[in-house]
Amino acid sequence: MSESTTETTDTGEPTLEDLVAENPDEVARFIERLGVVNELLDTADLATAAMDDRMVEEVAGTATNLGAAADELATPEAARLGEATGENADDLADAIETLARLQRSGTLDDLLAMTDLFALASSAMDDDMVTDLAATGTRLGEVADTAADDDVARTLGDLLEAVGEAGAEPADPVGPVGVAKALRDPDTQAGIGFLLALAKALGRTTG
Numbered sequence: 537m538s539e540s541t542t543e544t545t546d547t548g549e550p551t552l553e554d555l556v557a558e559n560p561d562e563v564a565r566f567i568e569r570l571g572v573v574n575e576l577l578d579t580a581d582l583a584t585a586a587m588d589d590r591m592v593e594e595v596a597g598t599a600t601n602l603g604a605a606a607d608e609l610a611t612p613e614a615a616r617l618g619e620a621t622g623e624n625a626d627d628l629a630d631a632i633e634t635l636a637r638l639q640r641s642g643t644l645d646d647l648l649a650m651t652d653l654f655a656l657a658s659s660a661m662d663d664d665m666v667t668d669l670a671a672t673g674t675r676l677g678e679v680a681d682t683a684a685d686d687d688v689a690r691t692l693g694d695l696l697e698a699v700g701e702a703g704a705e706p707a708d709p710v711g712p713v714g715v716a717k718a719l720r721d722p723d724t725q726a727g728i729g730f731l732l733a734l735a736k737a738l739g740r741t742t743g
Contacts, residue, residue, distance in 0.1 A: 698727075
């Protein structure tokens, strides 16, 4: 070094020696840290060198499995599932909580048992039973179609209304004289006419 306390480069900036001389503590700490870093690097090199072929294969296999898992997650189906989960997060959380409560209470097991029982019953049905059920459903459908007819629906409505009106109050006992008087009432005569028409039509359809 020259007699000058601070040397400079051709550009006028302090040299490395000057910086070291002016900041000895910082330089010492930097050297210590650099030594630690070198030790860590040496340890990593030593560990890598100590790995046998089997360990290398296992590490490579793990990396391959992780890559495959990433590839499986990078599918349109997985993306759609993630999107659907995000859009329905609250509903999904409520459903999971409900399932958890059913599981803890044992209700879920009961429901699964009932499902298995229904499946077993369905499997045990023979062809004749299936045919009978189908026929019953057909007949019920025919009855529903008949009840949906305008005339039938209107008549049933009138009949039900009359039943409700007649049962609104307790009926008084009627003797022969009361029957004779009631037969002269126009409403009673209309009702008797309906019953006679009903009897006639019923005999025609069942005869």
